[in-house]
Amino acid sequence: MAYLLADFCSDAREILSADDSARGREAVRARLEQLLTDDAFCAEYVSDDAPRGMRQIYEDEATGFCVLAYNMTEPRKSPPHDHGRSWAVYGQAVGYTDMTVWKETGCGLEPEREFRLNAGDAGLFDVRDIHSIEYGAGARFVRVTGVEMSGEARRVFDPEAGTLREIESVGAGSARSG
Numbered sequence: 433m434a435y436l437l438a439d440f441c442s443d444a445r446e447i448l449s450a451d452d453s454a455r456g457r458e459a460v461r462a463r464l465e466q467l468l469t470d471d472a473f474c475a476e477y478v479s480d481d482a483p484r485g486m487r488q489i490y491e492d493e494a495t496g497f498c499v500l501a502y503n504m505t506e507p508r509k510s511p512p513h514d515h516g517r518s519w520a521v522y523g524q525a526v527g528y529t530d531m532t533v534w535k536e537t538g539c540g541l542e543p544e545r546e547f548r549l550n551a552g553d554a555g556l557f558d559v560r561d562i563h564s565i566e567y568g569a570g571a572r573f574v575r576v577t578g579v580e581m582s583g584e585a586r587r588v589f590d591p592e593a594g595t596l597r598e599i600e601s602v603g604a605g606s607a608r609s610g
């Protein structure tokens with residue numbers, strides 16, 4: 433049975449309206465894996481025919497969550513970062529993304545957990561979880577954020593200073609950081 437973007441968004445709205453906690457976000461993560469099994473969704477949003485780069489494909493007026501599609505040409509490695517007040521769910525459609533979860537120590541950051549998202553897998557980073565992502569050329573994925581990220585203050589690791597620095601996201605550029 434088809435499970436389209438509208439179905440996912442309706443389910444996510446219902447879940448988050450009832451339970452915007454780690455448990456609710458985990459339920460959204462599972463629904464995103466279901467969405468990635470839908471051929472019609474993938475053909476429209478994460479395929480050779482979809483626009484290159486990042487684009488927002490949905491924003492929920494009731495709860496504020498956003499859905500973004502990424503069709504990336506070049507490989508990329510992000511610095512460790514968080515999403516300010518927002519959680520994030522990443523769902524891999526094509527290729528892979530290697531994820532690292534970092535923990536703060538007295539003298540900077542150290543990796544706490546590493547895992548790979550293969551096609552069909554979705555992973556959750558909760559509010560303030562510091563993570564970095566690395567994907568290969570041609571990776572395609574879907575990201576759901578708890579809020580629209582433009583103007584959100586968030587933390588990015590500054591390798592020169594060896595510390596996290598708070599910055600303000602600016603529109604689409606913010607989403608590039610993953």
Ligand SMILES: [Fe+2]
Nearest residue numbers: 520563609610
């Ligand atoms: Fe991220």
